Amino acid sequence: MRGDLQFALDAGKGRGTVPAGCADVMWCCGHVSWTAGVPIKISGWRNKLKKKIVIGLSGGVDSSVAAYLLKEQGYDVMGVTMQTGSVSGETIADAAGVASFLGIPYDVVDFREEFRRYVMDSFAASYEKGRTPNPCIVCNRLVKWESLLCWAKRAGVDLVATGHYTRICKLPNGRYTLKRSRGGKDQTYVLYGLSQDQLRHTRMPLAQYGKEDVRKIARELGLPVASKPDSQEICFIPDQDYVKFLEEYTGRTMPKGHFVDTAGHVLGEHQGLWRYTVGQRKGLGIALGRPAFVLALRPETNEVVLGTNEEAFAGTLWAEEIRPMAVETIPVGEGIPLTAQIRYSHAPAPGHLWMEAEGRARFEFNAPQRAITPGQGVVFYQEDYIYAGGTIVSQGGLAGSSDCVV
Secondary structure, three states, X not given: OOHHHHHHHHHHHOOOOOOOOOOOOEEOOOEEEEEOOEEEEEEOOOEEOOOEEEEEOOOOHHHHHHHHHHHHOOOEEEEEEEEOOOOOHHHHHHHHHHHHHHOOOEEEEEOHHHHHHHHHHHHHHHHHOOOOOOHHHHHHHHHHHHHHHHHHHHOOOOOEEOOOOEEEEEXXXXXXXXXXXXXXXXXXXXXXXXOHHHHHOEEOOOOOOOHHHHHHHHHHHOOOOOOOOOOOOOOOOOOOOHHHHHHHHHOOOOOOEEEEOOOOOEEEEEOOHHHOOOOOOXXXXXXXXXXXXXXXXXXXXXXXXEEOOHHHEEEXXXXXXXXXXXXXXXXXXXXXXXXXXXXXXXXXXXXEEEEOOOOOEEEEEEEXXXXXXXXXXXXXXXXXEEEEEEEEEEEEOOOOOOOOOO
């Protein structure tokens, strides 16, 4: 084993401490047999005085290396692939191959009903409201954590792990939160919805690594998925044809309507609200003789609002379903200096969070931000730690308007 990998393993072993009072009975590695697409057979489990942990194995390099690091830290690891209805036989074969390579037990768990109810139903409902959701946020909280943790606990395991790039921290106030990863790739944005109980029972061994570090470890180990490309698309829409999926899933076809400007003047005909999102320029199907951008979707009137790029900037957003993480409650009527991230690829921007009544919050940016999109998550950070998060429902302070909310 070469020096770089050995250093990574030594560093990893120092992070895997178990909190006092946690149970220590764990499965021993068993024999694993599989055929792609066929339920897994596991045998040879027995109790050992080691810490049990279940890791979600996606068949990719991140979760595979995470499983390896956990094993090196002294955990007795079991791999699980969550069948959501969009997991292919190839994915299961890859995950099972990694489990065999690492010598850990492996299973495939059927979460198709939970995925349909929590993720796909809410995805379609959000689009019908004229919003553009991020289904990964809901999936992480209610499927990859809630459902997996419940399954693990029924099996006698109280810890789960994933291959996400983030760090779990316990603050002086006793609250758990997530800190941005030091390795360049950070996934805290899609994890803001995790509860205190979920964080308490989670380990994330990739916290201090970057993507290239992980691939290097995988190559040096000879993992069969070391060069497997990352998945970029929404898993249940592999062809990225959102309109086709929504029409088939809901049994509805969105009617055509009007493009309008911010004053309400009709500019032309659109092909259905599902085809558009805030900030979009390409594929509008309208020629105005100047660049046009989607500023808002209005499902109540079936209108798509178009304007200039300058009008796509707004200084204020409103969010609902606020979930505090670093604090138990957020004080009402107090401007809290934080940064806010409004989509996965957005760099957090500074401003002030104002908590309003009934779980609604307002964030006022120091400088206007482009394409604040209803339906997307917004995550509020205090330095590098998640303070809270929620779902964007509207934006305000559009350029050229009188603080209109869209």
